[in-house]
Amino acid sequence: MFSDEFREKLIFLAPILFVISILYVMIGISIYVSMSDWRSYQISLNFVGLRNYEALFSNPRFYTALKNNIIWIILFMGPTSILGLVIAYIMVSTGKEMIFRTIFLLPTAISMTVAGTLWVWMYAENGAINTLLKALNLGFLARPWISDPSIALYALIFVTIWQYLGFAIIIFEAAIKGIDPSLIEAAQIDGASSFQIFWDVIVPQVRHGFLVAVPLLALSALKIFDIVYVATRGGPGLATDVLGYFMWETAFWQRFMADGAAIATIIFAISLGIVIPYALIALRRWFR
Amino acid sequence: MVAFRKATSKTSALIIAAIVLIIIAAIAGYYAGLSSAPSPTPASPTTVTTVTTVTTVTTVSPTPTATPVAKQLIIYHWWTAGGEKEAIDAVFKVFKEKYPDVEIVENPVAGGAGAVMKAVIWGLLASGTPPDTFQVHAGGELKEYVDAGYLAPVDDVWKDMGLEEVIPSTLQAMCKFNGHYYAVPINVHRSNVLWYNPKIFEELGIIDKFGDPRTWDLNTFLEVARYIKENKPGVAPVALATRNKWPLTHLFEVLLVLHGGPETYVKFWAGKFDYKNPDDPVWSAVRDVLKTIAIMAKEGLFNSNHPELTWDQAAALVYQGKAAMYVHGDWVAGYFMSVGAKYGEEWAAAPFPKSVFILLSDSFNLPKDAPHPEIAVDWLKVVASSEAQENFNLIKGSIPARTDVSPKYPDPYRPETAEDFKKSTLVPSAVHGGISKEAFVTEMHNILTSLVTSATAGADVDTAVNAAIQQIMQAIDRSGVVSFWEGYTIDYFITKR
Numbered sequence: 001m002f003s004d005e006f007r008e009k010l011i012f013l014a015p016i017l018f019v020i021s022i023l024y025v026m027i028g029i030s031i032y033v034s035m036s037d038w039r040s041y042q043i044s045l046n047f048v049g050l051r052n053y054e055a056l057f058s059n060p061r062f063y064t065a066l067k068n069n070i071i072w073i074i075l076f077m078g079p080t081s082i083l084g085l086v087i088a089y090i091m092v093s094t095g096k097e098m099i100f101r102t103i104f105l106l107p108t109a110i111s112m113t114v115a116g117t118l119w120v121w122m123y124a125e126n127g128a129i130n131t132l133l134k135a136l137n138l139g140f141l142a143r144p145w146i147s148d149p150s151i152a153l154y155a156l157i158f159v160t161i162w163q164y165l166g167f168a169i170i171i172f173e174a175a176i177k178g179i180d181p182s183l184i185e186a187a188q189i190d191g192a193s194s195f196q197i198f199w200d201v202i203v204p205q206v207r208h209g210f211l212v213a214v215p216l217l218a219l220s221a222l223k224i225f226d227i228v229y230v231a232t233r234g235g236p237g238l239a240t241d242v243l244g245y246f247m248w249e250t251a252f253w254q255r256f257m258a259d260g261a262a263i264a265t266i267i268f269a270i271s272l273g274i275v276i277p278y279a280l281i282a283l284r285r286w287f288r
Numbered sequence: 289m290v291a292f293r294k295a296t297s298k299t300s301a302l303i304i305a306a307i308v309l310i311i312i313a314a315i316a317g318y319y320a321g322l323s324s325a326p327s328p329t330p331a332s333p334t335t336v337t338t339v340t341t342v343t344t345v346t347t348v349s350p351t352p353t354a355t356p357v358a359k360q361l362i363i364y365h366w367w368t369a370g371g372e373k374e375a376i377d378a379v380f381k382v383f384k385e386k387y388p389d390v391e392i393v394e395n396p397v398a399g400g401a402g403a404v405m406k407a408v409i410w411g412l413l414a415s416g417t418p419p420d421t422f423q424v425h426a427g428g429e430l431k432e433y434v435d436a437g438y439l440a441p442v443d444d445v446w447k448d449m450g451l452e453e454v455i456p457s458t459l460q461a462m463c464k465f466n467g468h469y470y471a472v473p474i475n476v477h478r479s480n481v482l483w484y485n486p487k488i489f490e491e492l493g494i495i496d497k498f499g500d501p502r503t504w505d506l507n508t509f510l511e512v513a514r515y516i517k518e519n520k521p522g523v524a525p526v527a528l529a530t531r532n533k534w535p536l537t538h539l540f541e542v543l544l545v546l547h548g549g550p551e552t553y554v555k556f557w558a559g560k561f562d563y564k565n566p567d568d569p570v571w572s573a574v575r576d577v578l579k580t581i582a583i584m585a586k587e588g589l590f591n592s593n594h595p596e597l598t599w600d601q602a603a604a605l606v607y608q609g610k611a612a613m614y615v616h617g618d619w620v621a622g623y624f625m626s627v628g629a630k631y632g633e634e635w636a637a638a639p640f641p642k643s644v645f646i647l648l649s650d651s652f653n654l655p656k657d658a659p660h661p662e663i664a665v666d667w668l669k670v671v672a673s674s675e676a677q678e679n680f681n682l683i684k685g686s687i688p689a690r691t692d693v694s695p696k697y698p699d700p701y702r703p704e705t706a707e708d709f710k711k712s713t714l715v716p717s718a719v720h721g722g723i724s725k726e727a728f729v730t731e732m733h734n735i736l737t738s739l740v741t742s743a744t745a746g747a748d749v750d751t752a753v754n755a756a757i758q759q760i761m762q763a764i765d766r767s768g769v770v771s772f773w774e775g776y777t778i779d780y781f782i783t784k785r
Contacts, residue, residue, distance in 0.1 A: 039768070042436035043414055055766070061734070120531075125593040147595040149741045233533050236595040237741030238734060252407045254727035254767070255432065 027268065034261035041255055052262040062263075064238045065246045068153055069270075072242065073221040075157050076164070081213045083161075084168025085206060089198055091169065092176050100169070108166035116230035119159045120146065146232060149239035156227055156240055164220060168213050175209030176202060208285070215278040222271055243267050359390045361663045363652075364412075364422035366405045368398040371622055375684035379474070382676045383667060390663055395419065400532070401720065413438045418655030420664040425721030426462035426473050426649040428772070432726070433653070434465045435772075440654045440661070441468035442668055449672040454690040458714035458783040459649055462722055471651035472668045473689035475681050478705050479648055479717040480542040482640035483614040483624075485606050486632060492519055501638035506547040510580050513589040516612045524591035526584060527611035529602035530740065531595060533733035538719045539615045540577060540736055545644050547580075548573030550715045553646075554778045557724035559770035563761055571757065578739060578753045585743035594740075607634040615640060617648070617720070621701040622685030631700050639705065645712040648720035649689055714783035723781055725772045731763035 034052055036045045056062050091100040107115065122128040123145035130142040145155040179202065187197050225244035228234055234241035234249075243263055251260025361383070367376045373396070380392055397405035402423065412418050418438065424430050433439050446452060446469045452460060455473065463471045482501050489495060498504065498512050513525035529535045545553045552573045555561040561570040584590055591611055594602070603620045605611035607629035614620070624635050639645070652671050654664050670676050677688035678695045687706045688695070697703055716722025718729055739756045743749060764770065 040436055041410060041413065041432050041438065059766075120596055124596050144593060144596075147593050149595075149745065152595070232531065232595065234734070235530055235533055235737050235741075237738035239741065241734075249730060252410075253403075253730045255410075256727060 030261050030268075031265050033258055034265045036258050036261075038257040038261075039255065039259070043257075048258075052258050056259065056262050056266075061238060061241065061246060065234075065241045065243045068240065069222060069224075069242050071153065072157055072160075072224060073218050075154070076160050076221040077214055077217045080161050080164050080168050080217055081172075081210060084165055084213065085172045085203070085209070086198075087165070088169045088172035088176055089202055092173060093194065097173070101166075101173075104169050105166035107163050110163070112163065112226040113230045115159060115163055116227040119155075120231050123155055146240075147236060149236040152232060152236060152239045156231060159227060159231075160221065160224065164217060168217065171213045172206060172209045175206040175212075179205045211278065211281060211285075215274050218274045219271055222267060222274070359663060360393050360660055361390055361421070361667050362393045362395070362419040362659065363667070364395045364397060364405060364409060364419050366397055366399060366402040366423060368396045371626060372684060375680045378679040378683055379671065379676045382673070382679060383670045386670060387663070387666055390666075401425075413655065416657055418657055420658045420660050421652045421654060421667055423650055424471065424653060426459065426471055426651040427716045427722030428718075428725050429721030430463065430471050430651065430653070431465050431772070434470050438655055439470045440656045440658075441470060442472060442654050442665070443469050445469070445472055445665060445668045445672060449669060451672055451690070454692045456691065456709070456714055456783050458716060458781055459647065459689055461780050462649060462716050463651060471653040472672045473649040473651040474671050474677065475650055475684060475686035476689050476709060477648050477686045477720075478618045478639070478708070479538065479646040479720060480545060480640050480644065481616065481618050481620070481705075482638045483603065483606050483616060483620050484636055484638070485609055485612055485634065486636045487609060487634075488516070488520065488523060488612045489636075492516060501640060502642035504546075504641070506543060506576060506580055509543070509546070510583065510589075513584060513613070514587070517587070517589055520612075523609070524605060524611040525589045525613060526591075527602040527605045527614040528590040528594040528740075529597040529599045530737050531598050533737050534719055534729075535599045535602065535616065536581075536736045536740060537729060537732050538617065540581065540732070541646065541717065541719050542615050542640060543577045543580065544573065545646055545715065546641050547577055550644050550713050550782050550784075551778060553715055554723060554781050557718040557728075557769075558773040558776070558778070558781070559728070559764050560773065560778055563764050563770075566757070574760070575753060575757065578756055579749060581736070582739055582743040582749045582752050582756075585740040586746070586749060588744075590740075592744075595737075609634075617717075618701065618705060619685060621699060625685075625699060637701050639708055639712075642708065643712055645705075645708050645714050646717045646722075647709070647714055648717040648722050711785060713785050716781055723773075725767055725769040728763055728767035728769040731767060732760070735759045735763065 033045070035047055035049060037048050038044045087100065087104065091097050110118075124130075125144050125147065127145075129145065133139060133142045143151060146152045183201055183205070184197060187201050192200070223244050224242055225248060228240055228242055228245045229248070232240045234245050244267065247260050247263035247267065250256050250263060254260075365376060367373055380394070383390070383392065397408055399405060402425075405423070409419075409422050413433070413436070424433065430439075446463075451472070459473055459476065460469075463469050463473060482504075484501065492515065494512060494515070495501075497515070498508055504512070516523060516525040528539065541553075541557075544556060548556070548570070552570050555570050556574060562568045563570075565571075591597070591602070591605060599616060599620075600623050602611070603614055603616065603623050604627070606614045607624055607627070618637070621637065624631070629635050652668055654661060654668065658664050672690075674688075674690060674693045677690050677693050681688045682695050682697070685699075685702075687702055687709060691710050694706060697706070718724040735756050738759075739752055742752045742755075
């Protein structure tokens with residue numbers, strides 16, 4: 001019935017397909033739960049249609065969290081990938097890769113909860129950052145970083161940039177190293193400055209680096225939860241509230257599993273919005 | 289050669305596939321066997337112990353009457369911090385002396401007030417593999433498990449131990465739903481206490497000028513705060529911690545009892561008033577309290593860095609002389625003693641108000657499908673015993689749930705609170721799971737911190753308070769707190785004295 005080759009492929013693929021299918025079954029169950037009336041410790045799976053979504057869309061907190069999530073994605077993804085590229089270029093062109101990699105990868109190795117706790121201490125009114133600013137006669141820059149609702153979100157976004165920079169650097173380092181060295185040599189012979197080389201040779205050649213880094217970073221920012229939980233619980237007020245934390249509070253503190261699943265489904269839908277274009281571009285490249 | 293390699297690669301692929309399938313089948317079997325519905329998978333650090341529970345139950349599940357071979361007590365609690373751990377160990381010691389052949393399988397899950405443990409327990413209960421007993425706040429938090437049908441009544445323990453005679457009616461009510469007792473309380477904490485720095489109070493002559501804090505009303509509290517700000521600008525009049533949000537709701541709860549009295553307090557938290565009508569008298573009390581909090585935020589009467597502090601860090605401000613007052617529960621006394629702060633010099637405490645005692649209580653229960661129900665009942669009897677209550681509470685910093693046990697307290701704070709427990713009007717705490725519903729309290733955390741945030745930023749107090757009241761109305765609707773307490777009267781929760 002099947003050719004030998006096809007059967008062999010099937011044998012190799014079967015286990016992984018099975019494992020992956022479990023994930024999709026779980027997603028399906030979550031989506032079903034989001035349309036159920038499960039709102040207590042007691043599991044209850046009566047179908048109620050889109051009622052939970054209507055309730056969610058009429059809750060102003062949902063829009064606050066969504067807005068914060070979008071700000072987080074934009075302000076995190078852009079700087080992290082651009083800084084990652086610049087530092088990776090400096091790293092490769094100076095040849096001091098070991099030192100750079102150690103310095104920038106260390107934050108990535110720290111868990112988000114530990115990083116969150118550390119940064120809350122540093123951000124405190126009398127914490128390391130303000131003390132340092134005052135010592136440098138820059139006291140006018142000192143701020144209550146996470147006590148002030150107008151800057152708390154940005155303070156937390158900065159922590160995630162600090163954490164993920166090493167990850168972006170590694171991706172771009174690999175991308176830069178994949179460029180044919182003769183291109184750079186040719187540019188050097190033509191008398192291009194290192195900035196020109198960076199801008200005209202490196203940047204166009206590392207597009208696939210962006211293709212890997214940007215969606216992954218966007219997804220990390222979309223599902224952000226741990227640092228918010230550890231550092232602010234979405235506070236002051238709802239200034240740093242995000243969908244991930246909103247979902248957790250709804251599902252596990254309020255015991256509104258159905259409403260929590262509805263938020264999860266929306267996070268899933270947004271992540272599809274990020275992943276599908278990425279997948280289309282990637283597929284087009286590979287099957288060209 | 290090629291054929292051989294092909295064969296081996298096929299064999300190894302088949303082996304890998306078989307292993308993966310076995311693992312998946314095991315997982316699927318575990319879930320399918322226990323419940324047909326999906327269960328929330330707890331993100332917990334207790335992998336090892338969960339496995340033990342699973343193996344125990346698979347042997348029991350076909351016939352619940354079958355006696356398990358091992359004599360074990362599987363227990364979950366969240367007492368992991370210094371002092372707490374020693375306290376529960378003292379109860380284990382009493383249990384071990386009485387039942388030396390029972391092995392205690394302890395599953396402590398760290399995380400303040402069981403924030404993490406609740407998710408773990410939920411997973412175990414929903415999948416039909418409960419422990420023998422677990423810690424839960426008596427009151428609304430316990431009722432949620434009862435309503436879901438996860439717990440068995442423990443009326444016999446109450447009867448055998450004569451608990452009704454020695455436990456006040458409010459605490460009885462917090463363990464009794466649909467006419468049955470579902471838990472045995474081990475301790476009592478008081479939520480409404482004003483902690484203050486005696487040096488600052490003396491220096492400013494506050495008690496001479498405003499009287500004993502035990503008798504203050506809401507207005508006096510605000511006046512005192514303003515007076516401190518005016519005369520000692522370097523000191524925060526009232527310490528606050530909102531990093532975890534709930535300490536602000538805690539302040540609100542205490543001020544609501546102070547201003548509205550116990551009945552208004554219970555009506556508000558249980559949703560037992562005409563909440564859709566803004567002219568209901570409960571709203572006017574709530575409005576006053578919200579207004580006071582907003583004014584205090586606007587006038588800078590709280591420490592400005594409250595969003596970065598946890599409850600203990602705010603308490604530290606008081607004994608360090610950086611803040612004058614702090615409204616919080618009486619675990620603060622344990623904290624002050626653990627850091628060696630001197631009573632009478634660096635800290636003092638006043639019940640706030642003295643006439644009312646807002647209580648919270650930790651309790652243990654008996655899940656319906658507990659693998660060792662008889663041992664669990666033995667455990668509950670130990671929990672209810674005078675000996676365990678005395679040993680536990682001496683270390684924990686709380687007072688016994690039984691009023692006939694009066695340990696020799698080493699600290700100056702607890703004798704007064706133990707006395708008040710017998711003489712003051714009792715109501716359950718909302719923030720700590722006694723009354724209300726956690727779904728509503730969680731929304732209150734966000735509403736109140738948002739109120740303080742906007743008032744601090746300079747928003748008009750009345751506008752901000754009106755917005756908060758609108759949000760609270762919606763939260764009452766959304767959280768289902770009204771239907772949650774249907775069939776229970778206000779008097780059920782109040783021990784009037």
